[in-house]
Amino acid sequence: MVAVAxxxxxPGAHGAIGRIHVRRPATHPSRPTSAAxxxxxxxxxxxxxxxxxxxxxxxxxxxxxxxxxxxQPASPVLVSERVHIVQPGDxxxxxxxxxxxxxxxxxxxxxxxxxxxxxxxRVGERIALP
Numbered sequence: 001m002v003a004v005a006x007x008x009x010x011p012g013a014h015g016a017i018g019r020i021h022v023r024r025p026a027t028h029p030s031r032p033t034s035a036a037x038x039x040x041x042x043x044x045x046x047x048x049x050x051x052x053x054x055x056x057x058x059x060x061x062x063x064x065x066x067x068x069x070x071x072q073p074a075s076p077v078l079v080s081e082r083v084h085i086v087q088p089g090d091x092x093x094x095x096x097x098x099x100x101x102x103x104x105x106x107x108x109x110x111x112x113x114x115x116x117x118x119x120x121x122r123v124g125e126r127i128a129l130p
Contacts, residue, residue, distance in 0.1 A: 082129040086121045099129060 084095055096108035111130045121127075 084127045084129055086123055086125045086127060088123050090121060092121070095127065095129075 084098075092109050092112045093105065096105040096112060099105075099108055108130060112127065115128065115130075
């Protein structure tokens with residue numbers, strides 16, 4: 001309950017100046033919450049939660065993209081006695097033919113291709129020969 005006192009007024013006076021005004025807070029009877037309200041609340045809370053998860057994932061992604069992170073996964077290096085350095089115009093068939101000048105080179109081409117997992121040749125690249 002809140003009482004407002006007016007300066008210079010006499011208690012109990014009935015004039016407009018001396019009247020004490022009492023304000024009571026408005027009370028609302030409790031109403032049952034509808035199912036639609038619960039649904040809206042659940043949607044809002046789940047949206048907020050998913051937004052926080054997404055923001056966290058983006059933040060972690062930005063932290064890992066610095067200069068110290070690996071740009072690509074390390075590929076295993078094959079140890080071999082013979083290595084071919086790719087020259088402009090080289091193909092797997094040309095390389096296989098240089099290894100086996102006579103006969104069928106399909107097996108050698110297949111071995112070279114399986115080592116590369118279908119990657120294209122790049123000039124200056126070192127290829128371990130079977």
